[in-house]
Amino acid sequence: MTQAPNPYLPAVGTITETIQETPTIKTFRVVLNSEEAMKNFTFHPGQVGQLSVFGTGESTFVINSPPTRMDYLQFSVMRAGEVTAKLHSLSAGDQVGVRAPLGNWFPYEELKGKDIVFVGGGIGMAPLRTLLLYMLDNRSDYGEISVLYGARSPQDMAFQYELPEWLERSDMNTVLTIDAAAEGWEHSVGLIPNVLLEMEPSPKNTVAITCGPPIMIKFTLQALQKLGFKDDQIITTLEKRMKCGVGICGRCNIGGSYVCVDGPVYTYEQLKALPNEL
């Protein structure tokens, strides 16, 4: 009989803490029950995991804590369907299944020495967070770091517990924006692509990393191109319906590229070479 790890067998973990980020986004900090498994767990920024509630099912989320901070694995979940609704009902002490890490990752080694512009919209900030924190934990390896994070309204802005630090740090430039003016909001107002054009980051030795809803990505790409970013200077991470997470079950493919194993991270150059089916 074949001896190999069972790709469908999750590790059982315990939720140690939850954070209600926004009305629709809840964050879960998870520690694997096996101390050994937790100790030996390694991943790269941008990799995803299948988080499961036994009895309801599995869904794919990025591990949005960085590999430099291994006290727990953090997943931020937007309530959208059956599994995410069930996850939202869980609290500290509850048990979940974790199949991770899955997929590819941001090319954080190749990005050393470059300036980085993060452009995140809504829950799309989660996958960027893992790389941002990784870079902040290895700050001297990277050039200038800029973050543009946008949400519909102040209430829809996740990670509020660390945004003040991002804003204050002198070794990074953070811009927060919301779609329409709101009382008490002291930051930018306007759609992400427009604010990005105002920020006017230079494409020189710079890589832009973006994630967000499809419509935001579409216009952010246009803005980046207007600013002079070439296709290989733009990196994004994709959302697809996934089940197996190991390139078998057949639904997340774009032509011959399986987002669960060949992605979710792609340069815009790579995406343009694939069939047009996002």
Add this chain to the structure above:
Amino acid sequence: MADKFVATNELGSWLAALSDQYRTLVPRREGDAVVFQPFEESRPVELDARPTKSPKEAVFPQCEALLTFAYNKNPETPGRVEVAVTEKMGGAPTVVVGGRPCDASGFFTFDRVYDSERVKDLNYLHRREQTLFVSLVCEKPATTCFCNWVGGGPASANGSDALMIPVDGGYVLESLTDSGGKLLEGLSDASDVQTKQAQSVKSAAEEAMDKAPDLSAAQEQLLAHFDDAEFWEEQSGKCISCGTCTYLCPTCYCFNITDEQFGHEGVRLRTWDNCMSSLFTMEASGHNPRPTKAHRLKNRVGHKFSYYPSLHGGNIACCGCGRCIKSCPASVDIRAIVLNAIATPVSQPEG
């Protein structure tokens, strides 16, 4: 090993003997369909009509447990609910008798994906490693048959452990593997006349196939037509998204994973899925990358004849059994779609 012979009226006793050692699946009539079921002495085996369903379920059940789980409380920590997870592996020694050569070769499409360097699907492999195929040579091709387009043939030995060749009064059995040879132990040797007849039946079967067209351009042409919405709307015009093609296909391997819970216990199931359904790729946000039947049929044909071959050494993810054509309620013909993609020049985008 010398070829064996089993007379038509001895077939039942051979299958009964096999059933003592193996789960022995044979084609049998169930209503209007011919399906693979465990052999029963009281029920006739249907070896003349082509099986409506493929023997895919022998290795890849329509529904199987991947794991079970149970929630429980430890009296020492009453505030905490724990969950115990148990792996499930199905499978028992199995022989499929009376599938066709295309059916046996269909599993190669699975193997390249389920048994790759990257990942081993143990649930699949445990069944695959325990399943043998005694395949019946097809004497006459049906109008829907096209195994020779995709590397197969009506008497192909590829993927089978033994071949069963119809001759006067019964079947000549040719062993192809050691395991196949064991299945034939105890049968009498075929006579020279029978062996000779078997050889001519095989050659006649191969010759009865129409010449296969050249599909070497399919991989590139299907990709080239990717953005040609008009082409795909035309090709998928008759499709009703019922998914019959996917369920009957020996090489369709997509699946879904879902949980069922009863009280404090439950099971995580793997079930066949169907890429013709709009729900197959529907994301939680409501966005669907394949929102119309044109998108979905494009993916099905593209996967089989373009994307899969590009990833797996040119091998097409189709065994040419023709079930998708024969059982399609709307007469969609995958052969015609592939040939149309090859023959239709790619229109240049405007401007």
